[in-house]
Amino acid sequence: MAKNKNEEFVTQIASRTENFPQWYTDVIRKTEMVDYSGVPGCMVIRPYGYRVWELMQQQLDARFKETGHENAYFPLFIPESLLKKEAEHVEGFAPEAAWVTMGGEEVLQERLAVRPTSETIICSMYSKWVESYKDLPLLMNQWCNVVRWEKSTRPFLRTSEFLWQEGHTAHETAEEAQKETMQQLNTYRDFMENVLAIPVICGRKSEKEKFAGAYATFTLEAMMQDGKALQMGTSHNLGDHFAKAYDIQYQSKEGKLEYCYTTSWGVSTRMIGGMIMVHGDDRGLVMPPRVAPIQVIVLPIAAHKPGVLEKAAELRDQLKLAGFRAQMDDSDHSPGWKFNQWEMKGVPVRLEVGPRDIENNQVVAVRRDTLEKLVIPMDSLAERLTALLDEIHVSMFNKALAIRESKTVDAETYEELKQGVQNGFVRANWCGCTDCELEIKAETGATTRCMPLEGSEIEEGAVCVHCGKPAKTRIYFAKAY
């Protein structure tokens, strides 16, 4: 009976290896992470998905505040004239803006874009707030929704509306702006590796792939299990482009009027999609312990036997008190159903408590990532669980890293590149020309992902993998979400 239920359950999810996109859709819906709404391109984030976002927010927000950033809130609407002040920026974002043209019954004199990102409105305020070098640096962040009108959408990965944070800072010098850009990139890297258990390649985007209006864009790229890349976050050095367009000037110590240098950086609910596609398996989600809404699920076994339910509840309460996100499932489903349910939900550790365990003063722990069983004495449960969750984190990170490494190749020839991007990431020499980039994309479906911070140097005489002209850099190519 339990066996049948098991099987029935697992077959509800498409095979990860046979149909990765369908597997993704099955997993996010069946685990109640997300649902489709009747609104074009917009998703509903259900409590089990939103809780992950809250845990991400808490841990990122603490990191931002530690480095002196403060949260603020800027308007949702951006007048068209304001959007237009930075030429490259408007070119990048206007085509995908949602436009408010009516307020109540009234046609607006100027249409308003629903913010696709907030450089324009924030820089226009910074222009009011910055007068002297004493006002600098300005270090702000906002948590909000943004809208980019998308034709083809997929929950978490690409939707018309999504949730994110966007940091915006203004500095005295170009050097300080670059330092901030890299500091925030490193904050993201730390978060992705040490919280989400996702290895990322940090590097600089090509001119074509950089943020509209930026001087330089730095990115964090992760490999999904199907070998495709997902851009997990970006940190932009905006140079003085926006300061000049929005007139952010300050009086220097020497009494001269100077333009500021600004940065912006953001990560979004897209990371949730990345987390699912990096760690999930054929049984469903595998949640990294540090953002798992439930870290430990306690299952009473033979719950009708005297004392079992009480002991399980007692354990759950102890674990909650000790700071674990713990729950008990005392529903009247079969154990087999419950095993499947909580495996599908990706809960890192399942604790089974039955009459024999109680007799032996122990519990049986099952790791979600490896399905390995461990017997843990009750007296050292909290201590062992802390270590176990850390161990699961490390093991998940290493597994993801191993997959990435196994699917990354160095291509000497264009043929090798074409083959490599069918399977994963390709490192190759590149001439730096947008034309080459576009041709490679047209021919292979792969885009440049980044010039890695470590390892983008080329050897003397190196030539572009595509055109054969002298190479300028080593760069990653991959198909991407």
Next chain:
Amino acid sequence: MAKNKNEEFVTQIASRTENFPQWYTDVIRKTEMVDYSGVPGCMVIRPYGYRVWELMQQQLDARFKETGHENAYFPLFIPESLLKKEAEHVEGFAPEAAWVTMGGEEVLQERLAVRPTSETIICSMYSKWVESYKDLPLLMNQWCNVVRWEKSTRPFLRTSEFLWQEGHTAHETAEEAQKETMQQLNTYRDFMENVLAIPVICGRKSEKEKFAGAYATFTLEAMMQDGKALQMGTSHNLGDHFAKAYDIQYQSKEGKLEYCYTTSWGVSTRMIGGMIMVHGDDRGLVMPPRVAPIQVIVLPIAAHKPGVLEKAAELRDQLKLAGFRAQMDDSDHSPGWKFNQWEMKGVPVRLEVGPRDIENNQVVAVRRDTLEKLVIPMDSLAERLTALLDEIHVSMFNKALAIRESKTVDAETYEELKQGVQNGFVRANWCGCTDCELEIKAETGATTRCMPLEGSEIEEGAVCVHCGKPAKTRIYFAKAY
């Protein structure tokens, strides 16, 4: 010098008694709580204002979760056809909706309202999620931005875009929905009184003043220092109105298909405006300690003297470690300037540390609410501060309550009502007719605020204060924001 600075500073704020609206505007801008944006009707919440919102959010969110509510996120956009399904609701909200009519270059087939509130979209999802009584109750909340197109705006109090939370629940029975409505009303009351130090009158709205589409709306009304009312929050029993319009049905234990009963409840950044107008004085803000971004400001006095700066920094660090939101101001402004600055910012306690204090192993504490000075031995500082902040909270609450009581009258005659609403709240008997309500509003500018949960009973033979017909209830009248 310090004296002059003092005076210069205080005169930057209009007198609270002579021009309350100007005082409000001066205070919120000069303290950098908020700024006007170039976007029609939209405000920028600056870090000092946003921090208050974050502290409010944390404390409310914990209360919601304790009572089993989970956070989720629903789309910003609501298709017009969806908005129209509940007749009263669309009538109430469509006239003030902002409409998105274009996505990118494309004119949309159906225009989308930027959510003014989310009953419609959330109920349409509940209709998919609820099948059986086992799925009930559904207890969700979302923190988000909403837009109501306003002609005349004032930061925090009424803006086209604002931030809020909206709880939405679905239940098996009318009784459970009513119980939830009152539970959330009481959660808000507890928060407003015990966190914001604002006394509120809880009661039911008249038919005219209730939420568009609700069965009954319950409200929390606070008195501002100018005697006007501010609706601080509402909790709606929506009956089966939305369940019928959006088809939220469940199979009961008996196997019958039944409609759910739903509720919704919300509070917004408007509460920040209320907090300012209830507690502020001619020197600026007076922050209630439990949401003050800075609870204690440490000022080194004669900071050039050896050991002073170090001791002040040490105290600040100790206080932070002990869990206080503490900062030190070691800028090179004069002490007088600093006193004014931090008084204007409403920091509950100022600690002065000078050479003589250090010698005597003490600090001088100055309460913001009363400006009273206290000498506190350094060794018992944390302990005394905890008690002092609690004392300030209680004292602020009592002061606000005393003001409200002194400005509330019982009117036997219409003449008394007319006089009373010039100054504050009026309790009077009312026939329950909307016509009477409308006439009173036209003649006096006052609206019905609520039928209080306690004290709305009438004596036998009581007549309406306006029309003289038999009265149905006692009700509060006031001018309102």
